[in-house]
Every structure is written in structure tokens, then in C-alpha cells.
Amino acid sequence: MPDANNPSAAPNPHLAQYQARGLKGRILSGVQPTGNLHLGNYLGAIRNFARLQSDYECLYCVVDMHAITVWQEPKDVIPQTREIAAAFLAAGVDGTKNAIFNQSAVPEHAQLAWIFNCVARLGWMNRMTQFKEKAGKDRENASLGLYAYPALMAADILIYKATHVPVGEDQKQHLELTRDIAVKFNNDFNVPDFFPVTEPLIFGAATRVMSLRDGTKKMSKSDPSDFSRINLTDDADAIAQKIRRAKTDPHPMPETLEDAEKRPDADNLLGIYAALADRGKADVIAEFAGKQFSEFKSALTDLAVTKLGPVGAEMQRLMKDPGHVDSVLKAGAEKARALAAPILADVYKTVGFLRP
Ligand code: TYM
Numbered sequence: 001m002p003d004a005n006n007p008s009a010a011p012n013p014h015l016a017q018y019q020a021r022g023l024k025g026r027i028l029s030g031v032q033p034t035g036n037l038h039l040g041n042y043l044g045a046i047r048n049f050a051r052l053q054s055d056y057e058c059l060y061c062v063v064d065m066h067a068i069t070v071w072q073e074p075k076d077v078i079p080q081t082r083e084i085a086a087a088f089l090a091a092g093v094d095g096t097k098n099a100i101f102n103q104s105a106v107p108e109h110a111q112l113a114w115i116f117n118c119v120a121r122l123g124w125m126n127r128m129t130q131f132k133e134k135a136g137k138d139r140e141n142a143s144l145g146l147y148a149y150p151a152l153m154a155a156d157i158l159i160y161k162a163t164h165v166p167v168g169e170d171q172k173q174h175l176e177l178t179r180d181i182a183v184k185f186n187n188d189f190n191v192p193d194f195f196p197v198t199e200p201l202i203f204g205a206a207t208r209v210m211s212l213r214d215g216t217k218k219m220s221k222s223d224p225s226d227f228s229r230i231n232l233t234d235d236a237d238a239i240a241q242k243i244r245r246a247k248t249d250p251h252p253m254p255e256t257l258e259d260a261e262k263r264p265d266a267d268n269l270l271g272i273y274a275a276l277a278d279r280g281k282a283d284v285i286a287e288f289a290g291k292q293f294s295e296f297k298s299a300l301t302d303l304a305v306t307k308l309g310p311v312g313a314e315m316q317r318l319m320k321d322p323g324h325v326d327s328v329l330k331a332g333a334e335k336a337r338a339l340a341a342p343i344l345a346d347v348y349k350t351v352g353f354l355r356p
Pocket of ligand 1 (some may be wrong): 011028029031032040041042043044045048063066152153156157165166167168169170171174206207208209210218219220264
């Protein structure tokens with residue numbers, strides 16, 4: 001089927017096999033088990049994972065190998081891995097229909113990543129803004145893994161020849177790199193269309209949720225202030241307290257989209273409201289235009305507790321049942337390996353490796 005945005009684009013040969021099964025493609029996405037899963041992860045990614053599962057074949061991965069690119073206490077990695085798997089399930093991802101698994105259980109990710117380390121160029125890696133942010137000023141002391149991170153991410157996606165990747169906006173640059181790696185591999189080894197040129201799926205009213213303490217900074221797991229984010233496991237009291245203390249400005253609520261865009265703290269809260277309510281931002285702005293923030297915050301608290309409460313409660317319930325979560329991860333890893341192994345075998349053959 002031609003690309004609706006670009007009718008002259010060549011049809012993507014990878015889509016036909018899914019379309020024949022009434023699907024739109026194959027999805028792979030990942031979340032790092034680094035603790036503090038928050039509203040940004042939920043609205044930008046995890047909630048969409050569940051919404052896409054009837055239209056795509058889906059693989060959802062807890063990327064534990066990415067997590068250790070910055071120090072993780074070994075004793076925390078397993079509970080954090082189970083927490084992310086629990087979040088996928090609590091958000092409504094069906095663990096029997098889709099593959100939910102942890103990255104290190106499917107070694108083909110790392111094996112393909114090495115090949116991609118040899119395809120990606122230093123110049124490409126040097127442009128990655130997330131590396132610059134995470135490495136900070138002490139770049140000499142950052143791990144080599146943190147630098148190579150985007151090549152492993154490309155391998156996560158392409159080891160399944162995934163056609164679509166749902167993520168928040170902050171992952172856009174990494175997905176562009178994934179496309180560059182796919183194209184360079186296909187060209188270098190003269191295997192046209194071997195890897196698909198993957199499409200990002202970035203949608204919803206909250207593709208970039210900002211900090212509750214500073215509307216110009218991304219909501220993040222690593223922000224030292226817990227008041228900067230709503231964690232998925234926060235109870236109703238914690239959610240209410242954090243929204244009450246969320247930064248605003250001294251003016252009444254914005255009256256127009258243009259007005260909101262000039263006021264980052266207000267704009268962020270309105271985006272969160274719109275995403276949680278599944279409404280357009282303009283519609284939410286019209287409802288609260290000119291009102292006091294206190295009134296809006298009270299409505300936002302009610303909405304957040306209603307929408308997030310059941311997800312948090314289900315996560316807590318699942319985390320008390322690690323046996324069940326582990327059985328989902330085991331079945332998911334088996335399913336994922338069965339898909340990854342033949343693709344890796346083709347890659348090894350293409351690259352010229354001897355397989356005795
Ligand atoms: P991670 O673990 O940082 O975040 C998981 C997902 O949450 C999204 N996200 C946000 N969305 C909106 N607003 C925010 N403030 C916000 N913060 C995070 C992220 O965009 C992401 O979709 N590199 C990835 C993990 C990864 C991956 C992959 C993703 C590894 N391999 C392959 C897709 C495909 C990351 O660090 O996500």
C-alpha cells in the first residue's frame with residue numbers, strides 16, 4: 001500500500017506479509033528497567049503499546065542490557081525488570097498474544113549489535129544528544145556501552161525486522177540512526193530491502209511529558225526530585241500532592257493554544273490532562289480558559305487518580321506474584337528467540353562468517 005503521506009514512495013516490501021494476515025506490521029519497543037517508571041513513560045509509550053496490539057504483531061522488551069550502560073546495583077535489576085513487565089501487563093498488553101521479554105534472555109540482540117557497531121560510523125554516534133546529556137561533563141568516564149547504546153537499540157528493532165516502533169519523542173533521533181544503519185547495511189552488503197526502514201509511531205497528546213517542577217525539562221526517571229514526576233506506583237495521596245505542588249504561573253488558565261504554548265508549565269499540565277482524558281488539547285483549553293489553576297488542578301487530580309489508580313494497583317498486585325511475571329517473560333523470550341535466530345543466521349551469512 002502506498003505511504004499516505006508520500007503517495008510516490010515505493011511500497012514497503014516488508015509490510016505485505018503482515019497485511020496478508022490483516023495486520024499493519026510488526027512492532028518492537030523497549031523500556032529500561034531503571035526504576036521510577038513515570039507518567040511520561042506511560043503516556044508516551046506504554047499506554048500506546050496496549051492500543052496497538054490488535055493492529056500489529058508486537059514484541060515488548062525490558063531492555064536490561066541498556067540499563068547497565070549506567071551503574072545499576074545487581075540486586076535491583078531483577079525486581080526492576082519485573083516491574084516493567086508488570087507495567088506492560090497492567091497497561092493492558094496481552095502477554096499471551098504478544099511477546100513480553102527481557103533483552104538479555106535473547107542473546108541475538110547483542111550479537112546483531114556487534115555487527116551494527118561495525119556498520120555505524122563514529123560521526124553518527126557523536127551526534128547523539130542522549131549520550132551527551134547522560135555522559136554530562138565527565139565524558140571520558142562514561143561507559144563504552146553508553147556510547148554504543150544506539151547501535152544496540154537498532155539491533156533490538158532490526159533483529160525482528162520490526163516495521164514500526166512506538167516511542168516518546170525523545171527517542172526520535174535514535175530511530176533515525178536505526179534507519180541509517182538499516183540502509184547502510186542493505187547497501188554495504190548489497191542486500192536491498194534486507195532490513196526494513198522502520199517507522200516511528202509517536203502519537204497522542206503527551207509525546208513529551210515535562211517535569212512537574214520545570215515545564216522546560218523532560219519528566220525523567222533520574223530527576224533527583226520525586227515531585228518532578230508522577231510514578232506509576234504512586235497512590236492517590238501522592239498523585240494529589242504532586243499535582244497540587246506542580247509549578248504554574250501567576251496568570252489564569254490559558255485561553256488559546258498559542259497562549260498555552262508560551263507558558264510551558266501550563267502547557268504541560270494541559271497536555272497531561274488531554275492525554276489522560278483522550279481529548280484534544282484545544283478542547284481542554286476551551287473548557288478551562290480563564291479559570292484558576294486550583295480548579296484545573298483539582299480536576300486533573302481526579303482524572304489522574306481515576307486513570308492511573310487501576311494501573312498502579314494492578315502493577316502492585318503483579319509484583320507480588322513474581323512467578324507469574326517470570327512465566328510471561330519466559331514464554332515471551334522463547335517466542336522472540338524463534339523469530340530472531342533465523343534473521344541472525346541470515347545476517348551472519350551475509351557478512352561472510354563461517355558457520356562450522
Ligand atoms: P526509556 O526507558 O527511557 O523510556 C521508555 C519509553 O518512554 C518514553 N518516555 C517519554 N515519553 C514522553 N514523555 C517523557 N517525559 C518520556 N520519558 C520517556 C520513551 O520515549 C520510551 O519510548 N532507548 C529507549 C529504550 C529502548 C528502545 C529500544 C525503545 C531500547 N531499545 C528499541 C524502542 C525500541 C529508552 O531509553 O527508553
